[in-house]
Amino acid sequence: MLAVEFDGELKVSEVPLAPIPSGEVRIEMLMSGICNTDLEICRGYMNYRGILGHEFVGIVSECGADIPRAEAERWLGQRVVGEINCGCGKCRLCLGGDTRHCQQRTTLGIDRRPGTFAQCFNLPVANLYEVPDNISNSQAIFAEPLAAAWNILEQVHVQPNSKVLILGDGKLGQLTAQVLRLTACDLTVVGKHSEKLQLLQKQNIKTALLPEWREDLGELSAYDLAVEATGSAEGLDLVLRSVRPRGTVVVKSTVADRLSLDFSAIVVREINIVGSRCGRFAPALRSLEMGLIDTAPLLEGVYPLSDAVEAFAQAQQGKLKVALVP
Numbered sequence: 001m002l003a004v005e006f007d008g009e010l011k012v013s014e015v016p017l018a019p020i021p022s023g024e025v026r027i028e029m030l031m032s033g034i035c036n037t038d039l040e041i042c043r044g045y046m047n048y049r050g051i052l053g054h055e056f057v058g059i060v061s062e063c064g065a066d067i068p069r070a071e072a073e074r075w076l077g078q079r080v081v082g083e084i085n086c087g088c089g090k091c092r093l094c095l096g097g098d099t100r101h102c103q104q105r106t107t108l109g110i111d112r113r114p115g116t117f118a119q120c121f122n123l124p125v126a127n128l129y130e131v132p133d134n135i136s137n138s139q140a141i142f143a144e145p146l147a148a149a150w151n152i153l154e155q156v157h158v159q160p161n162s163k164v165l166i167l168g169d170g171k172l173g174q175l176t177a178q179v180l181r182l183t184a185c186d187l188t189v190v191g192k193h194s195e196k197l198q199l200l201q202k203q204n205i206k207t208a209l210l211p212e213w214r215e216d217l218g219e220l221s222a223y224d225l226a227v228e229a230t231g232s233a234e235g236l237d238l239v240l241r242s243v244r245p246r247g248t249v250v251v252k253s254t255v256a257d258r259l260s261l262d263f264s265a266i267v268v269r270e271i272n273i274v275g276s277r278c279g280r281f282a283p284a285l286r287s288l289e290m291g292l293i294d295t296a297p298l299l300e301g302v303y304p305l306s307d308a309v310e311a312f313a314q315a316q317q318g319k320l321k322v323a324l325v326p
Helices: 036-041 069-075 143-155 171-183 194-201 210-215 235-242 263-268 281-289 305-316
Strands: 002-006 010-014 024-033 055-063 079-082 106-108 120-124 128-130 163-167 186-191 206-209 223-228 243-251 272-275 299-304 321-325
Touching: 002 305, 010 305, 024 079, 036 305, 055 069, 055 120, 055 143, 079 281, 128 281, 143 171, 143 281, 163 171, 163 235, 171 186, 171 194, 171 223, 186 194, 186 210, 194 206, 206 210, 223 235, 235 243, 299 305, 305 321
Parallel strands: 163 186, 163 223, 186 206, 223 243, 243 272, 299 321
Antiparallel strands: 002 010, 024 055, 024 120, 024 321, 055 079, 079 128
């Protein structure tokens, strides 16, 4: 099958079709989105080598021999998305339902598990979610990053009178803004790109360009909550400076660069720092099904797998979302 691999450089290759492991199914990829994490892997993040990709929608084409017949009949032919973390199923965390933090987990296209930039890939049946009929493929590929955005509301209580900052106008910042605006909080999104900020302005979300906002940062350091979604090393320093004493910073970015922090300022101002990664898919799919999230303006390019190198080049140039199809 055709697949997009990273082995120190990005390439499109013919690779063998992998056997289906115990408890898993084979999925034929319909569409798969390029994430900032994929770009960071190409810069050295996680030292991953293999098939990239984790944001997907696909069709279940085959079930492992050990999948019970009734369950196999349920999934075969279904259009699905899926959780990207695959736990061991035996540890305390997995048995408690928290496979996302299993110490032995593999992660789709990120850590010791071949990803979705391929004609077919495998995933545990326990990770699957059916895609409602009224959600298109181009919407469904946003289920994973949208779940990550919804995860913030599971970790932090946001009230209608909360003063909230999102730093970053990329795809994650855009989705996070659409989720947090549903709380009716006092929300501002800061970014570098006026054309991206205009997408949020059309939804009556306040925005500011980074250079002007940074100049006034001393006066603006009064946010109750600040979300770092820049995908850059400098973003964390800016959000730490933006929150009030005892404010909360949510860190969403995964970057290959090492960060240096002024921990004395964090201690003196008693800043709460919350790491936030993957989220549950059910709220993401429900919000798409209800039409609460508009993903249409975010998809800026679709390429066949064979043109993946060009697709990655477009994503690296700042396109909001670039996707691959078989």
